Amino acid sequence: MLFNSIEFAVFLPLVFCVYWLVLKKNLMLQNMFLLGASYVFYGWWDWQFLILILLSTIVDFLIGIGLDKYKEKVKRKSLLLTSIVVNIGILFIFKYYGFFVNNFVEAFRFFGAELNVRSLNIVLPVGISFYTFQTLSYSIDVYRKKLEPTRNFISFAAFVSFFPQLVAGPIERASNLLPQFYKNRVFNYDQCVDGLRQILWGLFKKVVIADNCAEYVNLVFQNYELYNGSSLVIGAFFFSIQIYCDFSGYSDIAIGTSKLFGFTLMRNFSYPYFSRDIAEFWRRWHISLSTWFRDYVYIPLGGSKGGLYKKIRNTFIIFLVSGFWHGANWTFIVWGGLNALYFLPLLLSNRNRLNLGVAAEGKHFPSLKEGVSILTTFGLTTLAWVYFRSDSVLDANGYLVRIFSSSIFSKPESLGLRHALITPGLIVFMLIAEWWGREKEHPLTHLESKFNVVVRYTLYYGMILAMFLLSGEKQGFIYFQF
Incomplete structure (x- = not known):
């Protein structure tokens, strides 16, 4: 359902009226209603997409509970790895499988060998990159003990599928959005x-x-x-x-x-x-994605600390990965690399936070x-x-x-x-x-x-x-x- 469609112009007032006029005093019913409305909103394109978002929700909900239950480092790492493999695996299959297969075939063709590898004709689910990163950040934060895991499945599922930001962000952190599903919400006119x-x-x-x-x-x-x-x-x-x-x-x-x-x-x-400057641009553009990569990729790699090689390496990794996140095409990778070249002189001269x-x-x-x-x-x-x-x-x-x-x-x-x-x-x-x-x-x-x-x-x-x-x-x- 598009924000600029007649369907949404009918959907939003209807959901708003039921939410505040009928369910205003019952938090659980409000959350259940938002969850149902969000699934209707997302399933409007294709109800089959709901299977993926439900799978991602269940996996990370259970992993969060497991991370709280087990204290052994090996078990907790295994659970986190499971979350990463499932989420990134789903994203890879639906978004990047064809890209890698086609480039693999072209590489062999360059050397004169023909490979008969079938590419899958897969429809890319709307917004998959956004909600995948959102659920993944929840598991990582619970693993790092920066967030208490939830045992309220309805609230967690509503957090993952919250319809206003489900399809194209902002990519919300669980530490910000999830607690808002626990608190009674009062209508605020202003x-x-x-x-x-x-x-x-x-x-x-x-x-x-x-x-x-x-x-x-x-x-x-x-x-x-x-x-x-x-x-x-x-x-x-x-x-x-x-x-x-x-x-x-x-x-x-x-x-x-x-x-x-x-x-x-x-x-x-x-x-x-x-x-x-370019550094300021990236602090102001798609902030939820930029800060996601900063916190979960750039800083774990060492950030701007260390020697010259590490600074350059980490800068290119973050921009190339960010480019590839946007789509399975070399154009996005080149776009990311070009922005890395723009950013690098500012980083090396310590002018990136000027x-x-x-x-x-x-x-x-x-x-x-x-x-x-x-x-x-x-x-x-x-x-x-x-x-x-x-x-x-x-x-x-x-x-x-x-x-x-x-x-x-x-x-x-x-x-x-x-x-x-x-x-x-x-x-x-x-x-x-x-x-x-x-x-x-x-x-x-x-x-x-x-x-x-x-x-x-x-x-x-x-x-x-x-x-x-x-x-x-x-x-x-x-x-x-x-």
Whole structure:
């Protein structure tokens, strides 16, 4: 079920009303209802996907109990290994099996040998990378004794399948989300209103901006040989905006929806395109995944401690694994490696934690130095996104070669009125709104304190009207494929 669908527009109010009006005084029934609603939400695509999420839930629930029961180091390690093998095994079969088989066959073909190895025609379950990492982190935290295991299966199952963030995150830690299923939740009007504002902002970014950008992006990336360099620059820029508005829009809707039910999710985006270096960008982009890899991969490997070799090795491991997490394609690995190259000079010069605050904090405009740093970081990020978006590394290379040709100085190909004026205007509006609200969780947070009711509701209804009149062709969320 898509957030930007009619089905969800009916589903959400219905679940909200039953949750608060019928079940408001019974925590167990609320959790059971959320679990059932989440399974309906996820099973809307294909009920067979529910088997996998139920399997992952049962395995890690039992392993958590076992880790608490057994004190022997060998048994506890065996249980943790079981969790890792089951979760990563499921992820490997459904997401990466075909990639490894195809590359194995191609490697032998390179040396003149033909292998008759059958590839499995497997449908990738929606959101499998997200809930797999979520359940896996629970087992690791229980093993590390950072979290008490739960014996409440309903609460644990609801935590794993919680529908607002199930399909594309944020990837929640059990230490943050699971305890919220144990506590009585009381309807909070202000929290719900803020949740609705965040949902509105997320839908606006997705439906009005991301989907508009997608039309031109799809055309250009699928036929890049037919376009000059300046047109490809616009295509790359539009994709940078598309993937941000698409993914951060989903996160805004997920976090806002959670607020409607009395839950607080971790922040997943913090205005990453206002970052002044790549290190800051990765502290602000897909925060739940970045911190997951930091805590469960990077730090156990030694982090930035140790000699020069270990620093370089760990940096490349974390970025390459992060790239591969996104999909079974060399384009994602190259994208990860390119970001590692961007990050490495900052790490080696101990400048990777230089920009921890908000750009131009307390000011209306950035300094010249900050402005140049922000534009440079955005430019580097946009170049890397070309690999992320392209179908193959060869296509990405060809795209970049055409960008950096003499045709970059040519007049862009005809964009049409929408992509030449309306879409850029909407992008400018979004960027101004986010710059103005960059010190808040989302740009609509502080409207009540800044503007009167007439101005606020004019803006709200204007955004809703834009979703009907200016929306692009309906697109799925990009991160659903991961």
